Amino acid sequence: MLAVAMIAGLGLGLAGCLRPAPARPANAPRSQTKPPEAPRRAFATGAVEAEARDPQRRRLWTIRAKSARLDMIDDRQAAGDMTDVSGTIFQNEQSVSQFEAQQGQADQVKQRLSLRGSVKVTSAAQRAELRADEIDWRADLHRLEARGNVRVISLDYEIGPFPVLFATADLRTVATPDRFPKLP
Amino acid sequence: MNRPLPLACGVAAIVFGLVLQGSFAAPPSGTGIVFRDRKDNMVVRNLDSWRATRVNDQTISFVGAGKPLSGAWRDQGLAVTALSLEGQATRQGDGAFQLVTATFTGGVRANVTGTGPKPIIAELTCTSVKWRAAEASSTAQLTGNVRVVQREADGQVMTLAGPSAILTLPALGQNSAFPIRRAEIAGPVTVTLLRPGTKDGKPNLVSLKATAGRLVFDDANKRLELSGGVRLEGEDAMVAGETLAERAVVTLTSERKVQEIELFGSPGTSTFREVRPR
Numbered sequence: 001m002l003a004v005a006m007i008a009g010l011g012l013g014l015a016g017c018l019r020p021a022p023a024r025p026a027n028a029p030r031s032q033t034k035p036p037e038a039p040r041r042a043f044a045t046g047a048v049e050a051e052a053r054d055p056q057r058r059r060l061w062t063i064r065a066k067s068a069r070l071d072m073i074d075d076r077q078a079a080g081d082m083t084d085v086s087g088t089i090f091q092n093e094q095s096v097s098q099f100e101a102q103q104g105q106a107d108q109v110k111q112r113l114s115l116r117g118s119v120k121v122t123s124a125a126q127r128a129e130l131r132a133d134e135i136d137w138r139a140d141l142h143r144l145e146a147r148g149n150v151r152v153i154s155l156d157y158e159i160g161p162f163p164v165l166f167a168t169a170d171l172r173t174v175a176t177p178d179r180f181p182k183l184p
Numbered sequence: 185m186n187r188p189l190p191l192a193c194g195v196a197a198i199v200f201g202l203v204l205q206g207s208f209a210a211p212p213s214g215t216g217i218v219f220r221d222r223k224d225n226m227v228v229r230n231l232d233s234w235r236a237t238r239v240n241d242q243t244i245s246f247v248g249a250g251k252p253l254s255g256a257w258r259d260q261g262l263a264v265t266a267l268s269l270e271g272q273a274t275r276q277g278d279g280a281f282q283l284v285t286a287t288f289t290g291g292v293r294a295n296v297t298g299t300g301p302k303p304i305i306a307e308l309t310c311t312s313v314k315w316r317a318a319e320a321s322s323t324a325q326l327t328g329n330v331r332v333v334q335r336e337a338d339g340q341v342m343t344l345a346g347p348s349a350i351l352t353l354p355a356l357g358q359n360s361a362f363p364i365r366r367a368e369i370a371g372p373v374t375v376t377l378l379r380p381g382t383k384d385g386k387p388n389l390v391s392l393k394a395t396a397g398r399l400v401f402d403d404a405n406k407r408l409e410l411s412g413g414v415r416l417e418g419e420d421a422m423v424a425g426e427t428l429a430e431r432a433v434v435t436l437t438s439e440r441k442v443q444e445i446e447l448f449g450s451p452g453t454s455t456f457r458e459v460r461p462r
Contacts, residue, residue, distance in 0.1 A: 126238055152236075155222070156221060156222060156244075156275055156279065156281070157219060157220060157221045157222060157226075157244075157281065158219075158220055158222075159217070159218065159219040159220075159231075159234070159236070160217060160218075161216065161217065162217055162234075172237060172238050173235065173236070173237040173238075174234075174235070174236055175234060175235035175236070176232075176233045176234050176235070178233055179233055179234065179235035179247060180235070
């Protein structure tokens with residue numbers, strides 16, 4: 001019970017930290033001098049659970065890790081390096097795939113989740129799994145970018161190994177970069 | 185649509201293995217990227233570019249390219265090498281993906297293999313093929329330097345050549361040793377038949393060559409019709425020297441050997457039949 005409470009507490013803390021920094025108002029006067037660099041701090045934690053949202057407050061992903069190192073800037077902006085990660089990728093508030101990896105780095109500002117080491121992204125709807133050495137979820141571009149020994153393994157077929165392969169978050173479309181559909 | 189014939193599939197696999205290692209073998213400098221379904225029925229190799237999208241629970245659409253790529257659809261008796269491929273395949277009840285539609289382009293070489301205990305392989309060469317499978321029959325539209333070569337066990341080789349062709353092929357699951365039901369080739373068409381015979385009293389391959397404006401081959405009626413400025417050149421007993429006609433109808437035996445050639449057009453009609461020694 002205590003462990004769960006700790007995870008939940010750290011998760012809430014990380015989710016809060018991962019909020020993007022507020023933008024400068026358009027009519028605010030530009031500073032002539034360079035502002036002092038914000039203090040940067042790093043924390044090592046135990047198990048964490050976090051959630052990232054886009055500027056419209058839509059969920060991008062949830063992530064759990066056995067341990068993490070958090071970089072915090074000015075108590076507002078942060079990136080997280082996590083170990084033994086797993087979680088869920090969302091699109092339009094719907095869970096579309098699950099992931100697991102040895103390491104993960106979450107950057108809510110860039111809307112990028114970087115997974116490293118024996119990475120697997122699984123889509124139950126497509127009955128398919130994307131495996132690679134590295135996979136980035138680029139929420140801003142609506143695509144997974146897999147690199148290194150990339151394979152798609154489904155109940156129906158298997159394809160690979162590709163050096164690089166892009167995929168939609170639900171793995172419905174998989175393609176080499178030259179053939180991946182452009183955003184409208 | 186499904187054929188629970190493991191022995192036949194095994195034989196087909198051996199045939200395809202030989203085919204792929206032979207004249208249609210993938211080049212050694214392959215990318216190593218392979219698509220294969222769970223039944224090893226649809227296998228596409230040597231891809232360097234690919235996109236696959238699941239259309240519905242049974243169907244995937246795909247686009248691929250290679251230098252060249254090679255694809256095989258074992259149950260459909262189809263093996264192809266080409267520079268690019270675009271199509272759709274559906275998953276059957278046994279998990280095998282079968283080609284529904286496809287366009288192959290760029291230096292296309294395809295083997296279409298019949299079914300049954302003694303299947304015959306038709307070798308197709310062209311610059312592009314549009315393939316469409318349907319329940320009654322499949323069709324293949326070939327364009328650009330089309331050549332259809334059929335080799336028989338006794339050494340007979342028939343080559344049909346022209347700028348474009350439409351082939352009708354048996355539907356999946358239909359047993360047919362010869363894989364081409366009908367062929368229409370738009371002209372100028374060249375037909376070359378090399379068959380075992382004698383030349384200068386010695387066993388040799390003798391040739392029969394025909395050119396025409398159009399060719400229609402109908403396997404059900406064992407009939408090959410040439411029309412439009414037909415010119416026949418032969419060096420055997422049936423057609424020796426050169427003959428001109430408006431139309432030529434070649435009747436074939438059940439083993440697709442030339443049985444009779446009828447020529448139509450001014451000044452009249454001529455019929456050639458092979459005279460076999462008694």
